[in-house]
Amino acid sequence: MKVSIRLFAGLRERAGRDELELELPDGARVADALAEVQHLAPGVSLVLAVNREYADADVVLQAGDELAVVPPVSGGAVLDGPLSLEAVAARVQDPRAGAVVTFSGTTREVAFLDYEAYVEMAAARIDAIVAEAVERHGLCRAAADHRYGRVPLGEASVVVAASAPHRGEAFAGAREIIDRIKAQAPIWKREEGAWKEGTVPALSSSPAVLDVAATSPPAVAPTILDVAVDARLEHGAHVLVVHGQAEAEARVGWLGGRFHQLRCDEPLKVVSGDILEIRRLRDDELLGEATVLDADAVRHGPTNDALVRLAALERGEQLGADAEVAPPPLDAEALALEQRYVAAGAQPPPDADLTANERAALFALREAGRVVLLERGRHVHVDFAA
Secondary structure, eight states: OOEEEOOOHHHHHTTTEEEEEEETTOOOHHHHHHHGGGGSSSSSOOOETTEEEEOOOTBBTTTTTEEEOOOOOOOOOSSSOOHHHHHHHHHOTTTTTEEEEEEEOOSSSSSSEEEEHHHHHHHHHHHHHHHHHHHTTOOOOOEEEEOEEEEEETTTEEEEEEEEEHHHHHHHHHHHHHHHHHHOOEEEETTTEEOOBBBOOOSSSBOSSOTTTTTOSSSSSOOOEEEEESSSOOOOOOOEETTTEEEEEEEEEEETTTEEEESSSSSOOOOOOEEEEEEETTTTTEEEEEEEEEEOOOOOOOOOHHHHHHHHTTTTTTOOTTOHHHOOHHHHHHHHHHHHHHTTTSOOOOOGGSHHHHHHHHHHHHHHEEEEEETTTTTEEGGGOO
16 A cells, blocks of 8 residues: 655655655554654654544554644644734624633744644644634634744734633633644744754544554544534534433544534444434534444545545445445535636635635545645646646
């Protein structure tokens, strides 16, 4: 099995390239891939991102996975221009809010700082961090913007805003957002020519660092479910999955349309066709009902192939290894995004400017051949591709 791994910051400079191709045996795990690249950073703990999410050491890799080696992160940016604290504060205005807290992190003492980011994953990670802070602290709204590239003295590299009924929740929520972004977002900072030492991203379970203890598989694997939900769930949200008397907390991965992946924190015994309740953790509000399509799923992102498979499973089709299923038509969100690219012509928007929903729809457009990669972090409609 051949896999390609993206490299960033100091790892990219040591390797002399931004991507490596590895030959791994079928069934290889995250720890096997990390072992092949550890020579680029001896003595440094590395984490592997699989399909733009930090992965545990025992996760099995699949052909076609999007892989990236993440060295310790130091916080930073996912937009390539000046940031506006006023604009971020305006996005959290809410009639329920009695307090708005803002934070701006700026370059100090040096002429400039350089930031590099795994833009696609950083944007999704920050979306999840903000959503979790809203849930955990009962915020009305929250937002965060980040910059990459060169940030001159006195200019902001990160801005955060949080609103809540009372100041205590607003302060706590804003503090959590900035602290977690600096610790978990795949963004790196270079000051006066040297990459700054950062933090190894922490996972909910054993992180995929090259360590003997971390490479031991858990006694019982958590449950990963592919489901169809009768409501749209927030990508990255932490929810409660209820099946009869059994329940488990889970992270939501939106795959497109009604299809979602539920990555449970603990085992949950279900079979295909079971009906689950999805509830909000904070107040137990029913968010939707889900039908289990695959009770033994593997981690994957919103690729067109995944949508084809899930649509077939929802129709009750049993897919063999050589089954061929026509891709489903693009949904309204993907078609609307295509029109945005058509209107933009040869000057398309950066991927980082897309909303979380639009970034998911971008997968479908890319797999359908409607857009192509123009440069890293930017796609263009095929009608305007060089």
